[in-house]
Amino acid sequence: MIIETAEVVVTSPGRTFVTLRITTDEGLVGLGDATLNGRELAVASYLGDHVAPLLIGRDAHAVEDTWQFLHRGAYWRRGPVTMTAIAAVDVALWDLVAQRAGLPLYQLLGGASRRGLLAYGHAGGRELPELSEAIHRRLAEGFRAIRVQSGVPGIAALYGVTDPGTAYEPARRTARPVEEQWDSRAYLRHLPGVLEAVRHEFGPALPLLHDVHHRLTPIEAARFGRSLEPYDLFWLEDCTPAENQEALRLVRSHTVTPLAIGEVLNSVHDYRTLIGEQLVDFIRSSPTHTGGITALRRILDLAALHQIRSGMHGPTDVSPVGMAAALHLGLAIHNFGIQEYMPHAAVTADVFETSFTFAEGLLHPGERPGLGVRLDLAAAEKYPYQPAYLPVNRLPDGTVHDW
Ligand code: GCO
Ligand code: MG
Numbered sequence: 001m002i003i004e005t006a007e008v009v010v011t012s013p014g015r016t017f018v019t020l021r022i023t024t025d026e027g028l029v030g031l032g033d034a035t036l037n038g039r040e041l042a043v044a045s046y047l048g049d050h051v052a053p054l055l056i057g058r059d060a061h062a063v064e065d066t067w068q069f070l071h072r073g074a075y076w077r078r079g080p081v082t083m084t085a086i087a088a089v090d091v092a093l094w095d096l097v098a099q100r101a102g103l104p105l106y107q108l109l110g111g112a113s114r115r116g117l118l119a120y121g122h123a124g125g126r127e128l129p130e131l132s133e134a135i136h137r138r139l140a141e142g143f144r145a146i147r148v149q150s151g152v153p154g155i156a157a158l159y160g161v162t163d164p165g166t167a168y169e170p171a172r173r174t175a176r177p178v179e180e181q182w183d184s185r186a187y188l189r190h191l192p193g194v195l196e197a198v199r200h201e202f203g204p205a206l207p208l209l210h211d212v213h214h215r216l217t218p219i220e221a222a223r224f225g226r227s228l229e230p231y232d233l234f235w236l237e238d239c240t241p242a243e244n245q246e247a248l249r250l251v252r253s254h255t256v257t258p259l260a261i262g263e264v265l266n267s268v269h270d271y272r273t274l275i276g277e278q279l280v281d282f283i284r285s286s287p288t289h290t291g292g293i294t295a296l297r298r299i300l301d302l303a304a305l306h307q308i309r310s311g312m313h314g315p316t317d318v319s320p321v322g323m324a325a326a327l328h329l330g331l332a333i334h335n336f337g338i339q340e341y342m343p344h345a346a347v348t349a350d351v352f353e354t355s356f357t358f359a360e361g362l363l364h365p366g367e368r369p370g371l372g373v374r375l376d377l378a379a380a381e382k383y384p385y386q387p388a389y390l391p392v393n394r395l396p397d398g399t400v401h402d403w
Contacts, residue, residue: 090292116362144361309337
């Protein structure tokens with residue numbers, strides 16, 4: 001099966017997605033997600049200018065060789081742009097190989113290890129009644145695990161919280177990034193009470209998650225994790241900036257709240273200390289930002305040796321193609337933990353037609369051969385690229401802080 005064309009499709013149905021579309025001499029079409037939120041065109045250029053020409057004429061079955069060729073052959077390794085580009089190629093090739101075999105991709109990855117993937121949904125509210133309503137809404141939609149984000153008195157706009165009735169989308173279509181404020185002391189004072197109230201209202205069984213979004217120092221995170229122990233979180237996510245693996249030693253030595261990290265990491269090397277020293281409980285990487293299924297599977301196999309489980313990133317900036325890749329991998333591996341599921345805007349379905357399903361709290365990739373996603377090129381053209389930026393954070397005195 002020889003690769004004939006490799007084309008990069010940039011389209012903005014609801015938000016921007018970058019997709020690699022590979023065709024073969026047998027007429028099959030394989031798709032890979034190359035969406036890097038707020039820096040989309042850098043990956044489109046990496047793929048279109050430097051990678052696509054190298055793919056023409058290669059054997060589409062050579063998934064491992066192509067991965068190594070692009071990774072080692074670039075000389076400049078790792079980094080979000082490189083690894084997202086390689087991921088798109090890897091996932092598109094897996095899609096082709098599975099279609100050629102006439103099987104849903106998970107069957108090639110070892111077959112189903114479970115009936116479906118436990119998914120968590122997002123609930124955010126500026127104040128408690130709003131938050132409680134948002135949780136009830138998610139439960140009514142079928143979610144059986146909920147990520148809880150709350151407003152904080154004195155902080156005007158906050159990660160994960162939006163006006164009621166409007167869908168949360170962190171990237172905004174503005175010419176420059178929106179600026180938000182952050183105050184760790186106000187957050188640390190307020191959040192334990194919120195999680196206590198939610199646990200009290202929804203009972204002991206509901207898995208609750210919370211995302212700190214990289215904002216605390218190690219000692220603050222340690223104290224925070226300890227203060228949340230009575231509310232039995234499923235996980236505390238990104239409590240400190242992920243690139244400092246050693247910081248988790250301090251957090252870990254003070255709290256038994258389970259920790260999840262890694263949505264911004266992109267290589268197995270970013271996980272060596274985290275996994276080797278058992279400093280986390282869940283791996284947040286998605287195939288899209290971590291070199292694809294080939295590379296993430298290696299990370300997760302290493303994690304399995306330490307009883308660390310998957311908790312793949314599934315925000316709207318992972319495209320329907322990237323989401324399908326996550327679901328096939330998650331269904332097949334033994335150490336699956338939970339899958340984030342932030343449904344895309346309805347308009348996204350004009351361009352991407354998917355086979356995955358969500359019922360009774362569980363996601364399933366479906367039984368179509370390959371990934372099970374189709375991209376409508378004519379529809380994609382109707383949604384031309386629209387720039388959008390993630391927000392920037394500032395402390396009360398104006399200092400830039402991690403967003
Ligand atoms: C999460 C996230 C995201 C990110 C977004 C950045 O889902 O846990 O932290 O919503 O902010 O993916 O591109
Ligand atoms: Mg997160």
